[in-house]
Amino acid sequence: MESELLRRMLTSLASTSRLAIELFLKIQSDSESEGEDSDDAIETRNAYDTKLLVAFTDMLSIVERRFWVRETSTEWWDYIVMEVWDDEQWLQNFRMRKATFMGLYEALAPTLRRKDTRLRAALPVEKRVAIAIWKLATPDSYRSVANQFGVGKSTVEIVLMQACKAINRILLRRTVTLGNVQDIVDGFAQMGFPNCGGAIDGMHIPILAPPHLESEYVNWKGYFSMVLQALVDHRGRFIDINTGWPGKVYEARIFRNTWLFRKMQAGTFFTVGEAEMPIVILGDPAYPLMPWLMKPYTGSLDSSKERFNYRLSQCRMTVECAFGCLKARWRSLYRKLDLAESSIPAVIFACCALHNVCEGRGESFTQAWTSEVQHLEAEFAQPESRAITGAQRGAARIRDALREQFEAENQQ
Template identity: 85%
Template sequence: MISTVERRFWARETSTEWWDHIIMEVWDDEQWLQNFRMRKATFMELCEELAPTLRRKDTRLRAALPVEKRVAIAIWKLATPDSYRSVGNQFGVGKSTIGIVLMQVCRDINRILLRRTMTLGNVQDIVDGFAQMGFPNCGGAINGTHIPILAPPHLASEYINRKGYFSMILQALVDHCGHFIDINTGWPGKVHDAPIFRNTGLFWKMQAGTFSPDRKITVGDVEMPIVILGDPAYPLMPWLMKLYTGKLDRSKDWFNYRLSRCRMTVECAFG
């Protein structure tokens, strides 16, 4: 004899009052900036851009999450150190939903918006900005940072960085204001910055002279192209400057000071 058990669909009771009425109706731009790192108008514009791919249909079991709520969940998680459980409680959804929504929104931003919004910007403004900080004909500062991750199920040892935790490396080039103008991510934490850099599109574009305009200045009797600034981990190139090492005279020490001052923009951007 086979007995059957009648099953019922259920879900824990949650509240969306905080999102529906407090955030969407009460918060002003200052509160949006503090918590979402953007104003409400910018947020709504982002939702409009992503709506065609993020919108889902209602089912017989439950209503689909609105696009605005999906984007808000992802931005909140990216902008704060809150756990999945904490974010889920805030927005009235399960913690597994937080993980799914976060990946969907990040994927669509990367696929739809990244190449449209990540641009070199006004090169002359960038060069002028770095010149005011002390370094001439500079088009950006480059560095890498480690993003902590959970131990991957395969090749885990490749992701342990020199500080002893699992990470993935983000390499970024920023302008004089700390705005990101080129990014590359995905390399395991164990890999050194130099080989990562040599395998990026930025390296090959700089090598070919196609990343920035061909604007040279003369320093002494040497023609200097637009350069980027890196730390000692990066290779010295005609278009990549890094610090002098060893015994320094006054001019080299002054060069190092100016380079370090400008390169701090990328450190501050990561911070």
């Protein structure tokens, strides 16, 4: 390699480090003192080239990095949030108390912990989890969250996806699960509907226009969305969730392509003892009437059908309330998720898992949170459900039997 080329390489980097300048001048001075007219001139030049290469390599490993990372403040997180904030402040900002947050941190730590490198110290796991939770709980931009926690904008994006994937890997199956079937059936029975194992519905999550097949993501309200379909129990906790489908797809089509539909069709989703009537789930008119899925009567209604619809509606409110709590807790779901469409399902799944964590730990839900997202709900109104006609005979008989039972109870 020619010495002049090496000189130019070092000169281009010298402005970034005093060390590079000192090394270059020292080696150049030593080589010139040996003389170019001696019989060993060629060997001297080779030695000179070797020294320059060594100096160049050493410099790259220890050069000052002021131009790579800007100094930021972490005092707000280290000394105010962790040391000063009480449970109410944690609840309002992270949607959970500090004890719940620390339990979440302990569960995710083995997956999220990173080692320090020669270039920088790794972010503590507590801070990684806090950045992700803050981003999910607020409509703040990546830059705003980065400034809040004293990290780079790209760091927030990376940490968010790492945390969401860790939540899904570790907590999703543990938290989004069926639980005790008899408790669920008893809970819905107390609300007025017997042999009910859950309520199902879909919610549209606003997203940015995807680069491919964007017309498929435009829903009936005219904005880009991705559908979350969920089955919830009598307490409003998610039992089964499915997401990733474009907003243009009908809810009935999504449902027929889910694991839940196949399990319900096979009669293996609910496992209880023998019962005179099958355990059913409740849906709105957009869902197909099945022997195990009840939906409201439509068209001309008599008093008994209206009574049936009222009881079904009362129990279906659990899924509507669950969606309301989900959006109010994790407000990022209403800010057009600024992610590739392939990454969005991981964020939605994580929010559902965190919702169940908060519900399971008895975290308070403030009604004021609902008003915070009302203006967002107006901007991204949910598309109306479209009724499906043509009920199956067996399913219609079961629905009529329930209607007659409700009518008999009313006359007693």
